[in-house]
Amino acid sequence: MNMVQALNSAMDVMLSRDPDVVIFGEDVGYFGGVFRATDGLQRKHGKQRVFDTPIAEGGILGVAVGMGAYGLRPVAEVQFADYIYPAMDQLISEAARLRYRSAGEWWAPLTVRAPCGGGIFGGQTHSQSAEALFTHVCGLKTVIPSNPYDAKGLLVSAIEDDDPVVFFEPKRLYSGPFDGHPEKPAVPWSKHALGEVPAGYYRIPLGKASVVRAGEEVTVLAYGTLVHVAAAAADESGIDIELVDLRSLRPVDIETIVASVQKTGRCVILHEATRTGGFGAELSALVQEHCFFSLEAPIERVTGWDTPYPHAFEWQYFPGPARVARALRKVMAA
Amino acid sequence: MDRHRSLRLHIPEPRHRPGEPADFSDLRLPKAGAVERPPVHSSAFEMRDLAYALIRVLDEDGRAVGPWDPQLEADALRRGLRAMLLTRAYDDRMYRAQRQGKTSFYMKCTGEEGVAVAQALALEPDDMLFPTYRQQGLLIARDWPIVDMMCQVYSNSGDRLKGRQMPVMYSSRKAGFFSISGNLGTQFSQAVGWAMASAYKGDHRIAAGWIGEGATAEPDFHYALTFASVYHAPVILNVVNNQWAISCYQGIAGGEEATFAARAIGYGMPALRVDGNDFLATYAATRWAAERARSNLGATLIELFTHRVAAHSTADDPSRYRPADESEKWPLGDPIERLKQHLIGLGAWSEERHETMLKEVEEQVRAAGKEAEALGTLDRGPLPPVSTMFEDVYKEMPWYLRRQRDELGG
Numbered sequence: 001m002n003m004v005q006a007l008n009s010a011m012d013v014m015l016s017r018d019p020d021v022v023i024f025g026e027d028v029g030y031f032g033g034v035f036r037a038t039d040g041l042q043r044k045h046g047k048q049r050v051f052d053t054p055i056a057e058g059g060i061l062g063v064a065v066g067m068g069a070y071g072l073r074p075v076a077e078v079q080f081a082d083y084i085y086p087a088m089d090q091l092i093s094e095a096a097r098l099r100y101r102s103a104g105e106w107w108a109p110l111t112v113r114a115p116c117g118g119g120i121f122g123g124q125t126h127s128q129s130a131e132a133l134f135t136h137v138c139g140l141k142t143v144i145p146s147n148p149y150d151a152k153g154l155l156v157s158a159i160e161d162d163d164p165v166v167f168f169e170p171k172r173l174y175s176g177p178f179d180g181h182p183e184k185p186a187v188p189w190s191k192h193a194l195g196e197v198p199a200g201y202y203r204i205p206l207g208k209a210s211v212v213r214a215g216e217e218v219t220v221l222a223y224g225t226l227v228h229v230a231a232a233a234a235d236e237s238g239i240d241i242e243l244v245d246l247r248s249l250r251p252v253d254i255e256t257i258v259a260s261v262q263k264t265g266r267c268v269i270l271h272e273a274t275r276t277g278g279f280g281a282e283l284s285a286l287v288q289e290h291c292f293f294s295l296e297a298p299i300e301r302v303t304g305w306d307t308p309y310p311h312a313f314e315w316q317y318f319p320g321p322a323r324v325a326r327a328l329r330k331v332m333a334a
Numbered sequence: 335m336d337r338h339r340s341l342r343l344h345i346p347e348p349r350h351r352p353g354e355p356a357d358f359s360d361l362r363l364p365k366a367g368a369v370e371r372p373p374v375h376s377s378a379f380e381m382r383d384l385a386y387a388l389i390r391v392l393d394e395d396g397r398a399v400g401p402w403d404p405q406l407e408a409d410a411l412r413r414g415l416r417a418m419l420l421t422r423a424y425d426d427r428m429y430r431a432q433r434q435g436k437t438s439f440y441m442k443c444t445g446e447e448g449v450a451v452a453q454a455l456a457l458e459p460d461d462m463l464f465p466t467y468r469q470q471g472l473l474i475a476r477d478w479p480i481v482d483m484m485c486q487v488y489s490n491s492g493d494r495l496k497g498r499q500m501p502v503m504y505s506s507r508k509a510g511f512f513s514i515s516g517n518l519g520t521q522f523s524q525a526v527g528w529a530m531a532s533a534y535k536g537d538h539r540i541a542a543g544w545i546g547e548g549a550t551a552e553p554d555f556h557y558a559l560t561f562a563s564v565y566h567a568p569v570i571l572n573v574v575n576n577q578w579a580i581s582c583y584q585g586i587a588g589g590e591e592a593t594f595a596a597r598a599i600g601y602g603m604p605a606l607r608v609d610g611n612d613f614l615a616t617y618a619a620t621r622w623a624a625e626r627a628r629s630n631l632g633a634t635l636i637e638l639f640t641h642r643v644a645a646h647s648t649a650d651d652p653s654r655y656r657p658a659d660e661s662e663k664w665p666l667g668d669p670i671e672r673l674k675q676h677l678i679g680l681g682a683w684s685e686e687r688h689e690t691m692l693k694e695v696e697e698q699v700r701a702a703g704k705e706a707e708a709l710g711t712l713d714r715g716p717l718p719p720v721s722t723m724f725e726d727v728y729k730e731m732p733w734y735l736r737r738q739r740d741e742l743g744g
Contacts, residue, residue, distance in 0.1 A: 022534065054561065064527060065523075065524045066464075069528055070528045072535075093520060100727050103726055254733060
């Protein structure tokens with residue numbers, strides 16, 4: 001399966017298992033989603049369970065919170081992460097705080113799926129990585145998968161979780177892995193081990209990172225598309241990295257991070273999102289606090305620049321393998 | 335030359351300001367009994383005139399007249415009267431408690447007791463309520479213990495919300511009273527979602543949401559009406575137009591050009607505009623909308639036309655923006671006085687019985703106050719254990735919250 005099919009399968013499995021799961025969003029129903037993630041689900045499970053909504057992200061999330069309060073398990077789609085901002089009030093002020101402010105009388109067991117990230121000439125409003133806006137919000141969980149197998153297992157966990165989960169899907173990875181080399185021919189997930197996805201139910205726990213490549217010299221903390229960029233940069237630089245795919249940003253898997261940095265003594269943090277106030281700053285602070293006496297070099301961050309995501313300068317903006325390799329060499333030289 | 339005259343920005347102004355006599359002479363109030371009562375299956379288009387009318391049942395002499403008279407038994411009317419009196423007595427006590435420093439904040443609903451009490455009694459006990467911070471009468475009409483409400487206001491050891499919420503942000507799952515949020519309007523679209531869920535599950539329960547006229551300018555108002563209309567959600571969307579959003583009169587929210595009920599017409603939703611100080615009219619309109627929702631005919635918007643008699647909150651001084659005599663001049667009077675007069679006219683009430691009931695609710699509030707204060711006040715404690723501050727952020731406490739709790743100690 002590619003990532004879209006894996007996500008579709010996760011929703012199909014959950015619709016079949018739990019009558020309280022409902023799925024909705026813009027173009028999600030009859031049409032099956034602009035990225036086909038909900039293709040066929042309305043036909044199979046019925047209009048009441050998979051349906052189209054008005055174009056109103058704030059309304060979609062407001063309604064989802066109300067449904068959650070009733071006892072349903074809504075899975076709402078926001079067409080692009082770039083358009084999640086009208087829903088911020090419902091996510092931050094309501095979904096994230098409902099359990100706390102009602103002392104557990106109500107909660108918001110909802111999942112918000114939103115395609116994120118660049119590398120697709122999406123320009124300013126089809127490329128953003130907004131995760132740091134959500135990792136700052138207590139009460140929310142934030143998840144970003146990097147491959148079809150994880151995407152399905154994490155989405156099943158997100159839907160079953162009783163806390164609100166913002167589930168960002170790197171759209172550049174929907175049809176195949178992408179290592180930051182746009183000039184290379186695209187490789188489909190069918191030629192990748194992680195494109196092998198079980199048809200039935202399985203889950204990957206939230207809050208657990210995955211060490212996708214063991215190594216000795218540098219710990220690389222990455223998620224989403226940059227997991228693949230990191231692997232390419234390691235191959236090209238010949239540096240023996242330990243690559244940690246965080247998968248869940250909040251709660252983040254501190255144990256895996258600390259164990260790795262204590263072993264390697266060096267840390268490079270990657271994300272596509274802009275640098276200042278990005279999630280990399282939190283990761284850097286955590287590594288510094290927990291691993292200070294193990295560190296042999298300053299922590300490096302390779303991120304998007306502090307600019308809106310440009311159209312024509314896509315590959316100067318996107319933190320590709322060359323920039324990552326440069327950072328790897330820099331921490332090794334320190 | 336006229337073609338080149340400068341443009342001019344219009345800023346709405348209330349009809350009167352401090353130092354001026356309150357003047358409501360331009361309010362055109364229809365007579366009680368004058369508005370037709372359409373069948374609940376009427377289309378929004380057929381009944382659009384009601385969005386500009388004002389449903390009134392009690393006439394100048396306190397008699398119930400016209401097609402909207404819900405013909406309630408005297409017992410039901412007395413129950414409503416008692417809940418309104420209790421709400422007012424509760425408000426007075428908690429307002430004083432704030433002034434005495436026993437808590438940080440309070441908000442009264444004086445003059446609007448009829449809205450919450452009549453609407454609560456017109457709904458089924460298991461219908462779900464999505465209130466604002468000024469519908470405490472809903473809880474009281476549902477016989478929720480006022481001791482519990484007081485504990486919330488005091489953030490004391492008996493506060494079920496563990497001191498996490500500002501006073502008046504009640505929550506009661508048992509009473510079907512949704513957790514109040516400080517963010518205006520958000521509950522309006524949530525009420526629609528709850529109603530959609532009820533319809534999805536084939537339930538019989540409906541939802542009701544409340545919003546003030548000021549907050550109708552928030553996007554959630556538009557979301558709620560759009561989604562309720564699209565999905566025929568079984569919900570009642572109530573706009574409490576008490577004329578004031580803190581210091582801004584309702585014209586600043588868009589009320590100068592059209593009624594708030596009229597907003598519904600563009601969404602294809604029936605609207606009722608009701609005298610919110612008329613217990614019977616409010617009850618009847620709510621019953622109408624509830625019957626419509628329960629019959630799968632969809633949502634209704636009700637504008638409850640009333641007046642905010644008290645300050646916005648204990649942090650507000652209305653004498654800085656409106657005349658001191660405004661509520662005395664308010665032409666729709668007081669909801670408690672009007673229902674009392676009606677009951678006396680029916681021969682089902684008397685000044686003596688009223689005095690007795692007033693003393694009784696005051697005694698009830700006094701006794702509850704003592705009980706609540708024995709469980710603590712914000713200034714003196716005892717408060718809930720501070721370690722509970724870290725609970726319920728998530729279902730399971732994550733590692734970093736456990737560490738932060740340990741760091742705080744205790």
